[in-house]
Structure formats: C-alpha cells, structure tokens
Amino acid sequence: MAKSTGLPESLSKLIEHLKKFPGVGPKTAQRFAFFILKAPPAYVKDLSDALLKVKEVIKFCRICNNLSDSDVCAICSDTQRDKALICVVEEPNDIIAVEKTGRFEGLYHVLLGALSPLDGIGPESLKIKELVVRVKETKPREVIIATNPDTEGEITALYLVKVLKPFGVKVTRLGYGMPVGADLEYADQATLLKAIDSRREL
DSSP: OOOOOSSOHHHHHHHHHHTTSTTOOHHHHHHHHHHHHHSOHHHHHHHHHHHHHHHHHOEEOTTTOOEESSSSOHHHHOTTSEEEEEEEESSHHHHHHHHTTSOOOEEEEEOSSOOBGGGTBOGGGTTHHHHHHHHHHHOOSEEEEOOOSSHHHHHHHHHHHHHHGGGTOEEEEOOTTSOTTOOGGGOOHHHHHHHHHTOEEO
C-alpha cells in the first residue's frame, strides 16, 4: 500500500507531473503546485491555455528546424539577416544562447541532436541531409559549426566538415572560450562572444 502524502489526490498528481520538469525536485514541485493552487483562477486558465497552445501550434521551421508558430521562423523571415552565413547548432535552445550575444547576424540550421554511434544516432537521425541540400542550393560563404564541445559534438563537427567541404564552402568551428564538455545552452554571453570571434576554419 502506497504511503499517504497527506495531500488531496489531485494536488499530489500535479506535484508528480511537475517533478518531471528538468531540474525540478520534490520540494520545488511542491512549491509550484501550491503557487498554482493559490493563484487566481484567471491566471491558472491562462497558464493552461498557454500549455495547450504550445503543443498545438509550435512546429519546426521548414528551413532551419528552429521552433516556430508558423511555417517559417522569425529569424529565417528576417530580411535584415545575413543569408550567406549559417550557424549550425544541435538544438533550438542553442539559438537563444547565440542570439543573446547580439553579435551573430546570420541564419541558423538546427540538427535536432548530435551524432552518437553508441546510442544508435547516426547521420540519418539528424537534419544533416537537409543542411547539405541547403548549402548546395544557397551557396553560403561560411558555415559555422557550433555543436557542443563534447565528444558527440566533436564527432558531429568532423562529420559535417567531411560532407560540406566538397561544396567549396568555408567551414569554421567556434574557437577558444568554450570549455570541453560544456553545453552551448549554458555558456555565458562573454564566453560565447569570444568563441564566435575566434572561430577557426576546419
């Protein structure tokens, strides 16, 4: 028999769902649940509607695979961006990190992961074929590989160099400043700025 929490079943269920959020432990989940419980009904309805809408309308941009609520994301639609410069990242979260630097004015391509042979993630599992087609069609002057500086990110970077070099495009990698094993998403702005400015050709 399961031990009673002393809480109503509906509240316990909400806490269990909140505990599944990344970085949210039992105590934080409980605080969130009580916050929701005490919040005005209008706020809770708005929160509920926002959660449902995200699942209903968010999709991947057909050009770069960034998250978008329309067929083409805001960055790809921006006529002021440098369309001859493409930054390749692993996940949509990484775009947010690079954008915060205020330095990069090109476009992006999201792979939706990194190569990991041990986990069975090969080139066909990522948006690499789409990147190759994009480079072939748009002929950018430079492709910046901004995969994470960990084992999977480095394997992915080396593979991308191999498949992109035949098209005569300049391929660069983020330079010093990014420590080995770090995730791009968690890098501070100063570190990312240094990495972008000191990128090296591969």
